[in-house]
């Protein structure tokens with residue numbers, strides 16, 4: 326299965342991911358699309374991130390796609406959401422981004438989408454593409470390649486849908502694919518932008534392009550106070566997720582950002598359906614209900630969210646912990662820049678920390694992710710679910726989740742790693758301590774301890 330993962334293809338270059346692989350992938354993807362959308366001249370939007378190996382991988386990928394008869398729209402070196410935008414607005418049959426998101430600079434990979442920027446998970450189709458990788462090339466009329474600068478249209482589209490205050494914002498693009506575009510778009514929106522690490526550099530010389538890790542946020546936190554900015558954003562390597570910092574240089578918890586956005590969406594679209602996932606704080610559900618919205622809980626994972634958004638006609642979904650925010654009025658996909666504009670629109674001229682001050686907060690654990698083996702992770706969670714069933718009402722949508730009067734907990738197998746993912750919350754310190762002990766006891770029976778690594 327290597328380098329195929331649950332949601333994308335990723336691995337070290339050139340060992341697992343190289344030009345031969347990219348060309349075969351192009352052909353296999355074209356073949357797969359041909360089966361999905363038969364008797365049609367196929368088109369695919371392609372773009373790449375700033376990694377040093379991206380240009381040659383993209384060239385090989387495009388060669389594979391065109392050999393198999395696909396027309397390619399190449400949008401250049403861009404963040405992932407720009408490729409999604411190209412795909413939905415140019416109505417292509419598929420999209421591929423050459424990126425390894427926040428992985429180290431010597432890794433690379435691919436994100437694959439069908440129509441409407443619908444990401445293809447391993448389960449939903451990548452396994453079929455994998456099995457087509459070694460098929461011989463059938464002789465067809467080769468496809469064409471068109472280079473398109475879609476960034477101006479991408480920015481204009483986003484700005485036409487949002488009204489934002491004139492604030493000072495520090496943008497840490499981690500030298501990733503948003504380096505040029507985020508400052509440009511936010512300046513066009515009327516903001517005073519202080520760029521930090523906004524020079525594209527595929528070696529990621531300043532810090533890893535993962536804003537969910539505290540050590541990657543420290544320079545941004547310091548810069549926000551140093552430049553007396555109103556807020557700061559830390560973007561990931563391919564620009565589909567982010568983390569927010571308030572004017573005091575403090576990270577604003579993603580559950581609060583989701584609640585803030587949910588509240589604003591509900592003001593604009595009363596009664597809307599807002600999704601949250603099984604890891605979300607009770608704060609999110611309470612906020613949605615308080616403001617007249619309806620909600621449904623979703624499994625963890627990009628493709629499940631995008632599927633459910635369309636299925637139930639949801640207006641918004643935020644993924645706690647990961648920093649992905651999906652909006653129906655932005656084609657249902659996740660885009661860090663659009664999420665920034667929506668947060669700015671939500672706060673107006675109120676400082677971010679004040680705008681979230683009245684959102685109820687409970688004592689919430691971090692997401693613990695102890696390591697087990699791939700074989701063990703599901704068995705352990707199933708055993709725990711069996712045991713809990715004797716005493717509690719259990720929800721097994723994704724792992725096992727138990728809702729109590731004064732809190733909740735979830736124990737689930739990680740989708741992508743040999744780990745168990747655990748989160749819990751209590752309405753009071755006392756409830757938190759009790760639930761913590763309960764979870765610890767359940768895990769101890771399987772020789773698993775809570776640990777953050």
Ligand SMILES: [Zn+2]
Nearest residue numbers: 426561563565
């Ligand atoms: Zn990403």
